[in-house]
Structures are given as C-alpha cells and as structure tokens.
Amino acid sequence: MTDAQFQFIRYEVVRGLATITIDRPPYNVLDIPTMEEICVALERCQAATDAKLLVVTGAGNKAFSAGVEVADHTPDKVDRMIDVFHGIFRLLQEMPMPTLAAVNGAALGGGMELALGCDMIVAAAGSKFGQPEIKLGVFPPVAAVLLPRLIPPARAMEILLGGDTILADEALRIGLLNRVFPKESFETDLAAFVEPYLALSRTALLSARRAIRVAADKPFAVALDAAETVYLEELMSTSDAQEGLAAFLEKRKPVWRNQ
Structure with missing residues (x-):
C-alpha cells in the first residue's frame, strides 16, 4: 500500500x-x-x-x-x-x-x-x-x-x-x-x-534486533542476561519459534504466522 x-x-x-x-x-x-x-x-x-x-x-x-x-x-x-x-x-x-x-x-x-x-x-x-x-x-x-x-x-x-x-x-x-x-x-x-x-519470521527478526539493541555497550554478563531475557520471555513463547523448531525436526518448510 x-x-x-x-x-x-x-x-x-x-x-x-x-x-x-x-x-x-x-x-x-x-x-x-x-x-x-x-x-x-x-x-x-x-x-x-x-x-x-x-x-x-x-x-x-x-x-x-x-x-x-x-x-x-x-x-x-x-x-x-x-x-x-x-x-x-x-x-x-x-x-x-x-x-x-x-x-x-x-x-x-x-x-x-x-x-x-x-x-x-x-x-x-x-x-x-x-x-x-x-x-x-x-x-x-x-x-x-x-x-x-x-x-x-x-x-x-x-x-x-x-x-x-x-x-x-x-x-x-x-x-x-x-x-x-x-x-x-x-x-x-x-x-x-x-x-x-x-522470507523469515517477523517475530524472530524483531526479537533478534531487540536482543542486539538491549545487549549493546553492556558488559558481557549483563548483555547476555538481557539477550537471554528476550529469548526466553519474549521469543520462545511465540508460535513462530515453536513452528520453526517443529519444521526443522519434521524436515519441512516452516509456515510463519508472524506471531
């Protein structure tokens, strides 16, 4: 549009x-x-x-x-x-x-x-x-x-x-x-x-960018904690994260819902 x-x-x-x-x-x-x-x-x-x-x-x-x-x-x-x-x-x-x-x-x-x-x-x-x-x-x-x-x-x-x-x-x-x-x-x-x-999951792209941003310019341990929080608390509960892993294990192309 x-x-x-x-x-x-x-x-x-x-x-x-x-x-x-x-x-x-x-x-x-x-x-x-x-x-x-x-x-x-x-x-x-x-x-x-x-x-x-x-x-x-x-x-x-x-x-x-x-x-x-x-x-x-x-x-x-x-x-x-x-x-x-x-x-x-x-x-x-x-x-x-x-x-x-x-x-x-x-x-x-x-x-x-x-x-x-x-x-x-x-x-x-x-x-x-x-x-x-x-x-x-x-x-x-x-x-x-x-x-x-x-x-x-x-x-x-x-x-x-x-x-x-x-x-x-x-x-x-x-x-x-x-x-x-x-x-x-x-x-x-x-x-x-x-x-x-x-072609990628919008959810994964946004989470990855957020992790990079929240970890920037921090000491490693603090940065890793921040990226880990995005991974576990924001990304892993989404349907796309579950779909991506399932598609890999089932040897098929993932169908993203972008959520």
Whole structure:
C-alpha cells in the first residue's frame, strides 16, 4: 500500500518490506518539512504489523541525500531543525524491525548521518560518503556519536575532523557498508539482498534486533542476561519459534504466522 499523503517522500509497505524514499530531486536535500514527513513515516512504520524490514533510500541516482538544508541552520530555525532531525534517529533506534539504508548516490552531511542511523547500509558503486560540516565551521552531532561505533575511531576522526569524502569501495573496506552493488544493477541487487529477510519470521527478526539493541555497550554478563531475557520471555513463547523448531525436526518448510 502506498501512502499518497506525503509531498516530499514516498512511504509504502509491500510484502513485508517498508520503504521510505526521499523524493526531492535532484539531491534529496533534507529541509524541515521533509524531515517532518520522514518522522511521520517512521512512526507509521513502527506501528505497521506486517513490516519485516525498513529500507530508507533516495529517489533518482544522483544522491541518497546531500544533507540537511543549509538555510535551516540559521539561528531562527536551528533549534527546530535539530529537534526534528534528531527525532528521526530516536525513531530509528526505537524501530522494532531491522533497518537498511540503500544509498544510490551521494550521502553527505545529514544524508550520511541518516544512513549511519540504519542497522545496515548497501550502496551503489561510486556513491560518495562524507561529513563536510567541519568546513562550514560546525560538526555533525549524530555522526560524532555513531561513526566511531561503526568504524575504527581513528578513521572516524579523520572523516569527522577532515571533512573529506570517501567512495563506496573505501567505505566497504573500513566496515561501514554491508555491500557495494554495480550502479547499473543496483535496484535488482537490492531486491535480491532484502528478499531473504522477507522470507523469515517477523517475530524472530524483531526479537533478534531487540536482543542486539538491549545487549549493546553492556558488559558481557549483563548483555547476555538481557539477550537471554528476550529469548526466553519474549521469543520462545511465540508460535513462530515453536513452528520453526517443529519444521526443522519434521524436515519441512516452516509456515510463519508472524506471531
């Protein structure tokens, strides 16, 4: 089902795949109204009982997003801009299902931060990533938090403090990306990448993501207790967990009820 109420984005859920597409050609710049729409779409996705995976992408092939509108950084707008922009990441962190950024062009500034806020990132060959804010006399708060958690801290420092861009192949090499696909087959390769997730139990996917999140940045014993609680108290009482085990023992394909 496609939601036609948005002006600057597209949102739909098809066969368990939720997709938010930033649609402000040619560079999908994130102004305040666009970010407000993204927040609304994320809230709807959180409540979507049929969504197994969320993909965030950009329309066209020039840019995933070239970043937040520079004019929205002025003193009269910056507080609202930061509130809405950072609201996107709070919603992404709270998203029950896994999230994937599909970067099909430049991901710069707030655009790169939006990709960093997702659980996984795939990109078209030749896509550029960068945090150029330092060259404007500012810095990217979200990237300052997330980037050193995702790649070696010294490399994150270089990107954040130097403001330079890197290409998709380099981003893959340092562990920022999951895959790089040829630009000419990006849509086909993206569909093939997400298809295995759509064949899985929604219940298991949500439980696994929750376990990863609740265990993050905790000492091992505390983290294991937290993951164990999700496993025993949330997952193992579900019909899908019982169905998956039964199907394995009976040598048949599981029939998921997604509950």
